[in-house]
Amino acid sequence: MAIGDAAYIKKINRSLILSKIIEEEMISRADLSKITKLTRATISVQAADLLEEELIVESQQEHHSVGRKPIMLSINHKAGYALGIDLDYGQITFTLSDLMGKPVCSDNIEIQTSHYEEILTILITQIKRYEEKCSHSRFGIVGIVIGIHGIVTKDEVINFVPRLKWKNKDLKGDLEKEFNIKISIENNANLCSFAEKVFHRHQSENLISISMYSGIGLGMLINGELLKGYHGYAGEMGHMIIVPDGKPCNCGNLGCWELYASESSFFKQLAEKLQKQNLTYEEIQKLINAKDQVTCELMDQFIKYLSIGLNNIINLLNPETIVLNSELLKLYPEAGKKIEDSLTSSISHYHEILISELGKNACVMGACALAIKNFLEIPDVRFNVTEEQLPSHSKTVV
Structure with a gap:
């Protein structure tokens, strides 16, 4: 055996055990052994080390059957x-x-x-x-x-x-x-x-998240791994040109996607049309509920440009899950259906389109x-x- 192999295997076992304790939230040593396929002796040694480090804690699970109460292991969530x-x-x-x-x-x-x-x-x-x-x-x-x-x-x-x-x-x-x-x-x-997979879409290995607030950013998980590109620049789809010779962008190009399908662009356009500054989500919700013509027409235009970009991304990446991170879309009835209805290409394939439950918390949670x-x-x-x-x-x- 090469020097260092034992330490390496111990590190892998520790990593596996910690992952399963987190996933199960509370688990016995016996069940850990079954799930991980590690021997009970290995589990006992690793658990003793983790307890000494104060990374995990023990507790007794309540049960009503005869016999000894199982000792449960869980992450010491207040350790750091x-x-x-x-x-x-x-x-x-x-x-x-x-x-x-x-x-x-x-x-x-x-x-x-x-x-x-x-x-x-x-x-x-x-x-x-x-x-x-x-x-x-x-x-x-x-x-x-x-x-x-x-x-x-x-x-x-x-x-x-x-x-x-x-x-x-x-x-x-x-x-x-x-x-x-x-x-x-x-x-x-x-x-x-990353947050969408960690907190909600545990099983999705091919997931893209599109953040639509101050601009448009695309996060891509392909086969469970973040896709970053050659230097780490992949995902700047907000600067994909969807309107040739369109509006000027800070990046130096004309007609970038985020100038037509980001929340900041929508707020700016609606403020100009209504001649009212500092619009809030609450005010926009009231305008949508009242079926204000200007607001609803602008929302439909917003969804149109969003769908153009989505069509390109779907054809490029063939994702399983598409998560749209936008508080604005949550305000508009059947926004998800309107977007799906706009994706009419017979060669566009994906499993589901969702609006993020994490919203503006997604970045910090991730x-x-x-x-x-x-x-x-x-x-x-x-x-x-x-x-x-x-x-x-x-x-x-x-």
């Missing part, structure tokens, strides 16, 4: 916390979750600047507050993952953020100068697709889940979080 950050234009969302992916607290900070150094200072200040909040736990903050609405390289350098006009920013490196915490930078749409996955060093993670457990964000303006 993951911090997910959604860094968007005009706002930064922070969510802290326990080790079972359940949100503990969230904050939404509205920012009046796009300057890198000023936003870096805001991030450092907020992270220090969360670090202090978690200082009582065994591991503190186990990892920080930041979702970026732009291009992130495989080296986790921010290549370009169109709306912030950032180019080649090493946010990961700048934050690691301040904190002794594992920090990761990821495209926000990738985190959204970020927390990825931080936990990296900390525990497990290949797969599956969490169950109810709609009531999703974070509600307290707003701050800086």
Whole structure:
């Protein structure tokens, strides 16, 4: 046997055991042995190590049959916390979750600047507050993952953020100068697709998530793995041209998809048509309920352009599951059916189109889940979080 083989096998077994404890939420040693096909002796040794590290805890399960109550193992969800950050234009969302992916607290900070150094200072200040909040736990903050609405390289350098006009920013490196915490930078749409699989679509191996808020981002899980492309630039479908010689985009092209099918473009167009600024979702819901002609016509146009882009993506990727992340679509009756009816090509194949239940929480939830996955060093993670457990964000303006 080559040197290191025993340690490697032990690491694989540990990873498998942790994955199954998370998946089952509470499980006995005997059942762990059956599910993992590992011997009871191996399970006992690994469980003893994990108990000593305080990563898992024991409890007795109530039962009414005669005999000894089984000792159950579960993740010590308060042993550490993951911090997910959604860094968007005009706002930064922070969510802290326990080790079972359940949100503990969230904050939404509205920012009046796009300057890198000023936003870096805001991030450092907020992270220090969360670090202090978690200082009582065994591991503190186990990892920080930041979702970026732009291009992130495989080296986790921010290549370009169109709306912030950032180019080649090493946010990961700048934050690691301040904190002794594992920090990761990821495209926000990738985190959204990861969240959909982790929290809802556990069995879907070919899933795409389309985030439609300040722009359009596409996160792709192909055969269970994030598809990032040669340098990590894959998924920038918001800058797919759907109207030749159309509206000018910050990326330098004309007629990009996100200028016609993102929520920010819809809000801008409707505000101009109604001559009313700062429209809210609640106001748009009232206009739709009242069957306001201008609003409904613009919604139909929004769905038309959305469907054009979807048709291209479906023909390119042949996904099993398509998740549309849009609060706006939730407001419009039968939006899903209208979209499906617009996809008339006989060669377009997919299994289902859904509107995300995670909504604007998808990025931060995916970020927390990825931080936990990296900390525990497990290949797969599956969490169950109810709609009531999703974070509600307290707003701050800086």
